[in-house]
Amino acid sequence: MASLGLYNYWLVIALMMIGFYIVITSPNLVKKIIGLNIFQASVFVLYITMGKIIGGSAPILSDQIAVYSNPLPHVLILTAIVVGVATTAVGLSLVVRIYAAYGTMEEDEIEKIEAQEEVPT
Amino acid sequence: MNGETTMLLALAIPVLTAVLIGLLGRWPNMREAVTLVGAGMLFLCVASLTPGVLAGERPELLFIEFFPGLKLSFLLEPLGMIFALVASFLWIINSIYSIGYMRGNQEQKQTRFYICFAVALASTMGIALAGNMLTLFVFYEALTLSTYPLVVHKESEAARAGGRTYLGILLTTSIAFLLLAVVWTWSATGTLDFRAGGILAGEMHGPMVGVLLALYMFGIGKAALLPFHRWLPAAMVAPTPVSALLHAVAVVKAGVFSVVKVVVYIFGLEFMQAEPSTDWLLYMAGASILIASMVALRQDNLKRRLAYSTVSQLSYVTMATAILAPLSMVGAALHIAAHAFGKITLFFAAGSIYTAAHKTKVSELNGIGWRMPWTMGAFAVGSLSMIGVPPTIGFVSKWYMLQGAFSTGQMFAVAVIFVSTLLNAAYFLPVVYAAFFRKPAVGEDSPEHGEAPWPVVLALTLTAAGTIVLFFLPALPLGLAKGLMGL
């Protein structure tokens, strides 16, 4: 039962695998970005979980509170969220330009076009 | 001027010559004059070192440290002296010959040709004067790379293929085997200096010594020990002056020179005698002599025949070294000089025939001796030296090798020398015979031609004379060769 009690971690693993699976299998570049986001979100959950202490309060000093949750991972993950947003932005803008250049954002079609380009050389 | 400064000059002159040739490339006459002056000065420089070395001086130069404890160093000793003398002297003659040949055949890109030649000579000097194995390796590689442009000089498909084989085999053997051997020696002994008596004794024993020797012997691909000889025939696509000086003298002699150096100064004769795992070298070299000679018999292309003869003659040096007797070492050292003079003459003759008659095959040479008496006369002299007939220097070196072989009771070596002498005769004498005593085939269209341009004839006459002069006056090379063994 102890392992069930750590359900947050199971959630992390599930999210991570779902995200990873999408990144690997989806031919659509936007969906890849979505997958990447889910993948990163799993890490956010991981960090938040590790800082949380059952019964712990927010880290505001007060006489009535004895147990605090660890704020550091939460702060760290703010940074990681910002990084994730930046990555998504760069990724999506690349997709926009790829779509403009190739007329598609399906990876298999792009690969076909690229393979044709290579023939003359 | 002391020995050290002169050594520095000997290393610097060919480099400076290369630079000057590059700067003066637009004026062919100036350029060629620079080559000749450079060659002359180099020889004077090297020659002026000789008396000191004969008297027992060993000038030494130390440069920057490559790795902790491992310096770029130069040390002049008798064997290097022989090699440096031969190479620098023949460079003069070869330059005269080159001028005649390159102009006579209207070759392209002559400036590049002369630059690479000078750089190759600089590398040769580096090898001759190297004071430790790493320095030798550095210049060994430099020699390979600087001669590559000369091999592919014609830029044809054949030249490209030849260049690939050339570079492929020489770099493969040197990087995969020689470098490994050098690093191995370094990690086993902590030094790479050339020391009398060797550096390996006491550091290694058993079958590993034989393996290390194999890495050295096959790694020195320039010594053309079978089966890593194929680069030498491949290099024959180069213009003849290249074949003559580099692939009969500088490059291949750098190979056997390194072989002798390694055996004498890295392994040491006593150590080799004590280790039975090194015996294979003698048999390998003997086999190399015989097989290459038999292949030479069947070559119709004159330069290829000469190339295979070179393969066989190089293995003479290796075998003489492997006999491990002081007298045979003297023979090996002498043979470096003897073969250089003989073979360069033969190549000069082949180039002369090509320039004057545009013929490259042995079967086309019937009766040519009467049209080109100087060339074919010199060819005959060179052949005699290869076979080892007096009065040529080839006889002297073989004599010492035989003495060494008898003194240690190596009957295998004695037999190889006798059989290969017959084989040498079998592939050289028919050429001479056909040139002088056969009539040109009837109906053969052969335009009238006489001798090659005078610089060509002058050069080959000089080297042919050299093989004879050295027979009568062998004091200098003999003195140096004996100095090598402390005799």
Place this chain on the structure above:
Amino acid sequence: MLAVHLPVFQVLLPLLAAPVSMLLPGSRVSWVFSTLVSWGCFALSVLLLQQVLQEGSISYAIGGWAAPWGIEYRVDTINAFVLLIVSGISSLVLTGAQASIEREVAKNRIDLLYTCWLLALAGLLGIAITGDAFNVFVFLEISALSSYALIALGSGRRALTASFRYLVVGTIGATFIVIGIGLIYMATGTLNMADMGARLPAVAESRTVIAAFAFLIVGIALKMALFPLHFWLPDAYSYAPSPVAAFLAGTATKVAVYLLLRFSFTIFGGDFAFGAMALERVLMPLALLGIFIASLVAIFQMDVKRLLAYSSIAQIGYMVLGISLVSVTGLTAGILHLFNHALIKSALFMVMACVFYRMGATRLDDFAGLGRRMPWTMAAFVAGGLSLIGIPLTVGFVSKWYLVVAVLERGWWPLAVFILFTSLLAVVYVWRVVEVAYLRPAAEGAGRCEAPLSILLPTWVLIMANFYFGIDSSLTVGVASRAAAALLGIGL
């Protein structure tokens, strides 16, 4: 007073300069500005290295918050060396980049390129200098995001897909790293590297730490393109603008190799990483396979930039091989090659910049007759190629020498044979290009078209550095062996 703050300026300078360079009018001005900033970073890294060599490690608390709570910048021999490599390569390449960038990058985006360049530089320097594990992740992403943008600026639409693929892989790699760091934090409660190193042995048995180790190693391996996680690299390097390829080839993967060293030795400790986890048994086969396969693939490339990219993957293999020997000599060889290969590859990619400048492509066929048409450029290629092969008197030889010595020290002579034989594959791929350039005639009527001096000069400076450090290796070997000894915890 300022000398105390050197470590923070090392990162702050390019970081603050990046937006400024965007605001400057005209691409030329921002080039001059960025180049100066980069040289400034180089000067700082020289000062830092000097200080470290004389006085030992430097510890700098950001904002005065003491470690292990605050972020610490910690400079010891190895990262001072990496800082020097990164800033030096960046400066030299940037100096020669202007003409080539004007030709390869769309006019309205050139300003962006310099901004991203400085950001990437800041990120790479930050990764190297920081002593805080989470900080590593932040800088990793700064450098990665800006290098995606840099690569996407390449001419041709394939740069975009190359950049996208790199983005996906890079993000996964970075996320793996951040997971690993988080797991270590769970086990130790600290983010400071030195502190982690001190606390980890006590909890080394736990599964959390082992999982952290696995995530970190895979993440870093992705970032440094260790075979078989190298697939993003060839596209990224071949479609990026040539100077960007020169910059990234010399720095990005090298910094990742540094991370591998830092995490496996300083944080997890050699005993855990190589003793308990037997990391070398994973790294060595991968390194060997990578060397062999990537070299083989390089031989069959029809595009020279791509060829060099595959060769980079092989060279990463040599570095990792050195590291996986876990001996002072082995680590020295790995660290040496980190420096040496940065010189070699940056020089060769600069040559590509020269060729691209004139020919508009770097396909093998475009090289026909270039030996005559661009003599200086091709001479630089030959010289760089010789260094890549490892001919004596070049840096490539120094690395190879140490690697072979290290392998023989272990008595693994088949491995020595392998190393030397694979360097022959380098002969083949270098010589293919040389043959085409010198022995295949150019198209009719093609005249001499040497690259402009502004690109050629820095290229040759890099080439000369290849020879200088190949002949006098006392500085590089000295620093590398000190760094190796320090990583292994053997007294200085």
